[in-house]
Amino acid sequence: MRKILTIIATLVLLVVIGAGVVNWLGTGDNKPLPGPDQPTTEAEQPDWCPKVEVVAAPGTWESAPNDDPINPTFNPASFMLxxxxxxxxxxxxDEVKVWTLPYTAQFKNVNAMHEMSYDQSRQEGTSTLENELRIMNRDCPKTDFVLVGFSQGAVIVGDLANQIGAGHGVIPAERVRGVAVVADGRREPGVGQAQGNPVAGVGAEVSLELLNPLTQAIMPGATMRGPREGGFGVINDRVMDICAPDDHICDAPLGVGNAVTRAQALIAANAVHAQYATNPNVFPGSTTTQWLIDWATGLIDAK
Structure with missing residues (x-):
């Protein structure tokens, strides 16, 4: 009798265990994880997503926060246009989304005390650009990016490239096809890939870093932050650095000098800085505009 009861109890236990296994397999929350040889499912790309997004960041006085990023009209003379x-x-x-950063793009100084400070303008532009990249990468995870900036816009794009290259940017490094910074105020020789005629100077923020307290009388709210720590990291070979010889924004002297005089030169009318679209002394036989168009086209058509 004891053996019969043991057999019956064993059978009941097996039935209970079997029913539990069937119920576990039937629930969606307990699907088996992929094994080492079973690939995970890649993020899907909606049909409406472009292959590439070109992001352009205009320079000081070339944009406004309410401008249309697809069809900007605030400054028809903007170099980025x-x-x-x-x-x-x-x-x-459908192939390429071209998006232009809308931000205040001002630079408070003794000649324009009513304007937003450089620090505030740059921070606003950075936040707006980060938001665009973050949303686009979330909605279109296979879309690649080409980033280009001029002057204050080059500082913004360069700062984001620094973060992306260090592995903690708003988009992954593998989604960046290329970056171009034109007249970058944080330019350092040997960081990124120099294009066009060589220049010996550095960006104004690097040149004036040690003199920052003295320059505030000329440029209140414009912090000269020096070079970018870590450069462009893993995307250094994809960052193109363009600077016209004698452009005080990116070709400033290195070394401590007269802070006030150098700050005044920074905010003065700079003909070289305003002529990248036509200046033949950057790319002999061509212009920065044409070089950028050819460069971006090559990246877009590459794959």
Whole structure:
């Protein structure tokens, strides 16, 4: 009798265990994890997503926070428009999204005390650009990016490239096809890939870093932060550095000098800085505009 009871109890236990296994397998929350030889599912790319997004960051006085990022009209003479408009004419919006950063783009100084300070303007532009990249990468995880900035916009783009290259940016490094910074105020020789005629100077923020307290009388709220720690990291070979010889924004003297005089030169009318679209002394036989269009086109068509 004891053996019969033992057999019956064993059978009941097996039935209970079997029912539990069937119930466990039938629930969606207990699906088996992929094994070492079973690939995980890649993020899907919606049909509406472009292959590449070109992001352009204009310089000081070339943008406004309420400007249309797809069809900017605030400053028709903006240098970035000489690059973005030809790209929009070459590619459909389904292939390439061309997005221009809308931000205040001002620089408070003794000649324009009513304007937003450089620090505030730059921070606003950085936040707006980060938001665009973050949303686009979330919605279109396979879309790649080409980033280009001029002057204050180059500082913003360069700072983001620094973060991306260090592995803690708003988009992964593998999604960046290329970066171009034109007249970068934090430029350092040997950081990034120098293009065009060589220049011996450094960015104004690097040149004036040690003199920062003295420059505040000329440029209140404009912190000269020096070079970017770590440069461009793993994307250094994809960052193109362009600076016109004698442009005080990116070709400033290195070493301590007369802070007030150098700060005044920084905010003075700089003909070289305003002529990248036509200046033949950056790319002999061509212009910065044409070089950027050819460079961006090559990246877009590469794959």
């Amino acid at each position: 000489t690059v973005t408009q030809p790209l929009q004419q070459r590619y459909t919006a």
